[in-house]
Amino acid sequence: MAGASKLQVFKLNGARVTYLDVDGDYQGIPGNPASRRENFRLLGVYLDTPNGAYRIIMFGPADTVELYRAEFEGWIKALR
């Protein structure tokens, strides 16, 4: 995975959120480990609540992920 990554950690209504943003070229996509995807992006959230932990991944072409990024972040931040 070649590319830049950003990591943020913040609290959200009693949960701890670790937010990872990585873009680059991916070798091995879900369901097709041999396939290469260029200029893809992954937004990953590790949501650790007192009642369980979750991993939430948005994955796709960089432009498409950017198109939905604000919705994704808004949806996460709206968790109550």
Add this chain to the structure above:
Amino acid sequence: MTNHITNDVLLTLKRIVHGARREMRIDLYAILLVAGSAFGLALQTPDLQAADQAIVKLGGLQSRVPGDWKEEVPYDPRGYKAYRLEPASNDQFDANVTIYSLGNQPEDMAHATSDYGSKNSCRPRVPPWPGQASSRCSN
């Protein structure tokens, strides 16, 4: 005398017909009420179901997913929820959002992630990220 009897019969018939009409009217109102309620429910139920489906609950927290996310069966059987996002105009592939439940305790985590993370397993406790190689058993 005959005339009087005829009038009585006519009067009785009128009352019967009037009563029947009133009953029919009441029946009609009842039918309309039931049909209207059923129609209203039929209209509302899919919306309510959709609204319920749009709310994702994660460990006591919940949030409504954006309306343009299309829910689908997770490709990965370890997935809890999955959504498909239409590609931007210049992109060839969809994007997707997948939610994995990792559980609360190590035992729950093992259960939630299928064969990943079981106590005697050499596999990792959580499923790999896209592109991440799964660990292999050394023995």
